Amino acid sequence: MLTAEENALLTRVGPGTLMGDLMRQYWIPVVQSTELAAGGRPKRVRILGEDLVAYRDPAGRAALVSELCAHRRASLYFARNEASGLRCVYHGWQYAPDGRCIDQPNERPESNFQDKVTLPAYPCADRGGVVWAYMGPASAPPELPDLEWARVPDAQRFVSKFWQGCNWLQALEGGVDPAHISFLHGILDARDAAARRALDSAAAGFGFAAQLERAPHIEVADTPTGLLLGARREAPAGRYYWRITQYLLPFHTMPPPEVGEDPLLHAHVWIPMDDDQLVNWCVSWHPTRAITPDEIAEFHAGSSIHVTTYAAATSEAYGDIRPTATRANDYLADWEAQRTRKFFGVPGVGAQDKAVTESQGAYDRSLERLGRADVGIIRVRKRLLEAALALRERRIAPPGLDAASYRVRPGSVLLAKDAPWVEGARDRLIATTS
Numbered sequence: 001m002l003t004a005e006e007n008a009l010l011t012r013v014g015p016g017t018l019m020g021d022l023m024r025q026y027w028i029p030v031v032q033s034t035e036l037a038a039g040g041r042p043k044r045v046r047i048l049g050e051d052l053v054a055y056r057d058p059a060g061r062a063a064l065v066s067e068l069c070a071h072r073r074a075s076l077y078f079a080r081n082e083a084s085g086l087r088c089v090y091h092g093w094q095y096a097p098d099g100r101c102i103d104q105p106n107e108r109p110e111s112n113f114q115d116k117v118t119l120p121a122y123p124c125a126d127r128g129g130v131v132w133a134y135m136g137p138a139s140a141p142p143e144l145p146d147l148e149w150a151r152v153p154d155a156q157r158f159v160s161k162f163w164q165g166c167n168w169l170q171a172l173e174g175g176v177d178p179a180h181i182s183f184l185h186g187i188l189d190a191r192d193a194a195a196r197r198a199l200d201s202a203a204a205g206f207g208f209a210a211q212l213e214r215a216p217h218i219e220v221a222d223t224p225t226g227l228l229l230g231a232r233r234e235a236p237a238g239r240y241y242w243r244i245t246q247y248l249l250p251f252h253t254m255p256p257p258e259v260g261e262d263p264l265l266h267a268h269v270w271i272p273m274d275d276d277q278l279v280n281w282c283v284s285w286h287p288t289r290a291i292t293p294d295e296i297a298e299f300h301a302g303s304s305i306h307v308t309t310y311a312a313a314t315s316e317a318y319g320d321i322r323p324t325a326t327r328a329n330d331y332l333a334d335w336e337a338q339r340t341r342k343f344f345g346v347p348g349v350g351a352q353d354k355a356v357t358e359s360q361g362a363y364d365r366s367l368e369r370l371g372r373a374d375v376g377i378i379r380v381r382k383r384l385l386e387a388a389l390a391l392r393e394r395r396i397a398p399p400g401l402d403a404a405s406y407r408v409r410p411g412s413v414l415l416a417k418d419a420p421w422v423e424g425a426r427d428r429l430i431a432t433t434s
């Protein structure tokens, strides 16, 4: 439970807000690299409450500028993408990718007014099939985070994203809530083998252990850049099965894979569009092999973290990643399946998460009742508030501005009952691709 004031501090992300200032310290995913063609049409995006357009100049460099022209606020979504920068179609003003106004063809040639005009613009970089932007105040942005999924060859990674109609924090909190998978993504009867095989979450590696022991013992350990969340369940031969989630400030989570042969790894990046909507970035990767066609088919079928079934695209910000499953159509729930087989009748792991987190509405955390199973959520909020307040009040740089601190993996491991879990799992929580 939080006070109403803490709730507001954690959830509001616009310019000048506590959490908005913290997030602007980090590189932020904007669009997938393939969405921007060199010299092609700009795309509207909305990030941290700011309306922007992303584009790629004819030389292939990605750029991100404020959507509204500095002259009389016409949309640069309609702009001409020319060699030196976007040119507004209303009166022809042109802006370099760094936001400088470099031409005002409706002013007399002797005018130097253009030297006094700039448009908000943010540095961009392509990595891992994603265009990232730095929206912060530093003149030299930090290094891009060395996330393993962004470092492996393209064939070893699958990236998708979908729009969610709720505040970013409640969506992220689902990613640090190891207990919910036994219910929201689970089946009614753990002994029902056919239902277990058909489980939406099987392909996501959420596994069957979670069906058999629904109230795992949960521990949390601080790391320099975030948290490890360990969910411990009984395993054969006097061991424990530990499923370990990574949380990395401010908006990265990595759910644990299934223990075993050759599991895919998964990650989310939870990027606020504003206080009421977010883009849920979903990534699956493998450190050493290509993603197979069968795995990609599973991603598109919704039997994993990915949601790729979208409603008809619009040109509004992220208007091409709105899932067909919405509140208004009950997220396409199969109520008969919910009555007889599944804990929740909505098909697809990502759609299940979307349905419940959107159902929380404008989530008032002063009214919630947290239990022991919510320890991860409590600690994430604490880390975020501490980092944001230290930045604002003492100008202390937040954790994670060095690239190397993101070289981690989630993990699942069988350990002897007396083995310390963080020590015992340490080797498999380190990313080896760099």
Ligand code: FES
Pocket: 069, 070, 071, 072, 073, 074, 088, 089, 090, 091, 092, 093
């Ligand atoms: S509004 Fe853009 S040039 Fe006039």
Ligand SMILES: [Fe+2]
Pocket: 174, 180, 181, 184, 185, 349, 353
């Ligand atoms: Fe979930």
